[in-house]
Amino acid sequence: MRKKIVAGNWKMNKTFQEAENLIIEIADELEEIELAAGNRAVILCPPFVYLELATDMAPDSFFSVGAQNMSDSDSGAFTGEISGPMLKSMEVEYCIIGHSERRKYFGENNELLARKVDASLSHDICPIFCCGELLPDREAGKHFDVVKQQLEESLFHLKKEDFEKLIIAYEPVWAIGTGVNATPEQAQEMHAFIRKLIAEKYGEDTASQTSILYGGSCNAKNAQSLFAQPDVDGGLIGGASLNSADFIKIINSF
Ligand code: PEP
Numbered sequence: 364m365r366k367k368i369v370a371g372n373w374k375m376n377k378t379f380q381e382a383e384n385l386i387i388e389i390a391d392e393l394e395e396i397e398l399a400a401g402n403r404a405v406i407l408c409p410p411f412v413y414l415e416l417a418t419d420m421a422p423d424s425f426f427s428v429g430a431q432n433m434s435d436s437d438s439g440a441f442t443g444e445i446s447g448p449m450l451k452s453m454e455v456e457y458c459i460i461g462h463s464e465r466r467k468y469f470g471e472n473n474e475l476l477a478r479k480v481d482a483s484l485s486h487d488i489c490p491i492f493c494c495g496e497l498l499p500d501r502e503a504g505k506h507f508d509v510v511k512q513q514l515e516e517s518l519f520h521l522k523k524e525d526f527e528k529l530i531i532a533y534e535p536v537w538a539i540g541t542g543v544n545a546t547p548e549q550a551q552e553m554h555a556f557i558r559k560l561i562a563e564k565y566g567e568d569t570a571s572q573t574s575i576l577y578g579g580s581c582n583a584k585n586a587q588s589l590f591a592q593p594d595v596d597g598g599l600i601g602g603a604s605l606n607s608a609d610f611i612k613i614i615n616s617f
Contacts, residue, residue, distance in 0.1 A: 368597040370406035371604025382413040388607035393425040418454040429457030435478035447486035461493040463536045473516035490529045498537035532599040538579025547588045550577045554594035583609045586616035
């Protein structure tokens with residue numbers, strides 16, 4: 364179901380004590396907010412080693428927990444990897460798949476990401492699938508083609524009922540961690556395009572029910588104008604999710 368969602372991607376940040384403090388601060392603040400009334404959800408995606416801290420607290424709090432990555436295999440000789448069954452056994456409900464940093468530094472391509480999406484869904488973990496173009500793609504006017512290809516090659520093999528379980532995050536790579544966000548108009552244009560592609564493939568009903576988040580230097584100052592766009596259903600937040608006051612302001616930006 365289409366929801367307004369704010370997800371925090373902590374990336375490789377925070378010590379154990381800092382992570383615990385941040386989770387407690389966010390949980391305390393969320394108690395004050397009427398999330399359910401606005402059909403809103405908050406997802407925290409800390410590093411793997413702090414997932415248990417978060418999932419232990421989640422049942423009594425107004426947030427859910429996501430991982431930042433997972434293997435496409437369920438088990439085996441894959442040193443350093445974390446699998447879907449492991450995440451599921453820790454009550455993790457979401458997983459970011461296809462973040463541009465995974466694509467860039469770990470060579471994850473559309474084909475591998477399709478397998479990760481399948482693995483995630485097969486364990487009833489909701490993928491937060493990231494797509495988005497590089498700056499040269501945008502400058503060359505190829506941003507729509509790039510995003511279309513990412514969706515076609517990693518998601519459009521899914522059956523309608525499986526596709527309807529996932530969340531999409533449009534994250535232009537030039538906006539991630541740069542302080543230069545997409546303008547609300549640029550975000551809306553791409554989100555509308557993504558929704559149109561979904562409608563063509565799976566029908567208007569599926570398209571209208573898919574949550575499409577914006578990510579890329581979204582912060583407490585610009586969230587309101589981005590979230591006001593009709594096809595922007597919230598944000599995937601990196602840097603600004605590491606500070607509870609900023610993160611809460613973003614959650615309150617709907
Ligand atoms: C991200 O890493 O998904 C992200 C959007 O980062 P930032 O908000 O820091 O640009």
